Amino acid sequence: MPPATSLAGQVALVTGASRGIGAAIAQELAAAGATVVVNYASSPEAAEAVVATIQAAGGQAWAHQANVADEEQVEALVKAVLAKEGRLDVLVNNAGITRDGLLMRMKSADWQSVIDLNLTGVFLCTRAVSRTMLKARAGRIINITSVVALMGNPGQANYSAAKAGVIGLTRSSAAEFASRGVTVNAVAPGFIESAMTADLDKEPILKAIPLGRMGQPAEVAGAVRFLAADPAAAYITGQVLQVDGGMVMR
Numbered sequence: 001m002p003p004a005t006s007l008a009g010q011v012a013l014v015t016g017a018s019r020g021i022g023a024a025i026a027q028e029l030a031a032a033g034a035t036v037v038v039n040y041a042s043s044p045e046a047a048e049a050v051v052a053t054i055q056a057a058g059g060q061a062w063a064h065q066a067n068v069a070d071e072e073q074v075e076a077l078v079k080a081v082l083a084k085e086g087r088l089d090v091l092v093n094n095a096g097i098t099r100d101g102l103l104m105r106m107k108s109a110d111w112q113s114v115i116d117l118n119l120t121g122v123f124l125c126t127r128a129v130s131r132t133m134l135k136a137r138a139g140r141i142i143n144i145t146s147v148v149a150l151m152g153n154p155g156q157a158n159y160s161a162a163k164a165g166v167i168g169l170t171r172s173s174a175a176e177f178a179s180r181g182v183t184v185n186a187v188a189p190g191f192i193e194s195a196m197t198a199d200l201d202k203e204p205i206l207k208a209i210p211l212g213r214m215g216q217p218a219e220v221a222g223a224v225r226f227l228a229a230d231p232a233a234a235y236i237t238g239q240v241l242q243v244d245g246g247m248v249m250r
């Protein structure tokens with residue numbers, strides 16, 4: 001019998017999956033049996049390398065370029081998935097950027113680009129898959145937010161506002177979609193080793209983490225796999241699952 005968490009026969013779209021947490025999520029969902037669409041914006045080689053890794057492990061995946069902050073590109077991405085696969089069961093809104101700076105000096109363009117991708121991009125992708133999922137009366141949407149949405153962070157007013165917005169969006173869409181069997185949850189990572197955190201001063205960060213270490217992308221991917229799994233997470237919706245080594249206990 002297949003394991004209870006098996007996604008065999010399902011199709012998962014992971015945004016921003018060419019590296020870091022998104023790549024780990026793509027690999028994890030493919031290992032669970034899903035056909036994974038590896039979205040990326042500007043790194044085709046890296047995305048193809050993720051696809052090759054999944055295929056080498058016996059999984060199924062293909063890559064598709066789209067800037068998920070762009071409405072037309074998002075519509076085209078979802079259309080391409082449906083045209084090729086005929087279904088879309090899991091959406092992981094993972095693509096994200098940082099443009100850090102103290103608020104007093106923050107450029108409007110740096111505010112806007114982070115809101116456009118990290119918040120509006122989640123809205124655009126969610127809206128684009130909603131018709132298909134609601135019609136199918138099934139689907140899982142998992143949004144990657146951040147613990148800074150809960151605690152704030154100096155130098156990240158744009159990023160923490162966008163990620164806090166994602167939590168509100170998660171809860172509202174969960175409430176709207178629940179009657180059709182579509183769940184929407186968020187995963188809030190703490191500090192995870194990736195390109196995004198590579199240049200941070202680690203000493204003060206490690207002091208704030210009870211488990212005493214940074215997290216690994218695979219540890220976020222495990223939480224996403226759980227929330228995508230049926231029946232394991234079928235009765236969970238509108239929730240924020242923190243994967244942060246105990247950094248923010250509420």
Ligand code: NAP
Pocket residue numbers: 015016017018019020021022039040041042043044066067068069093094095096097117144145146147188189190191192193194195196197
């Ligand atoms: P990362 O290593 O910088 O990877 C970001 C990914 O997003 C890349 O695959 C990139 O692809 C893609 N991307 C960037 N702009 C895009 C766009 N406009 N459209 C589509 N894809 C785009 O970041 P990460 O650390 O893995 O973070 C992944 C998610 O976790 C983000 O939402 C981030 O905010 C969140 N998060 C990370 C941490 C952490 O500690 N690392 C903590 C909390 C939350 P291209 O290279 O092709 O542009």
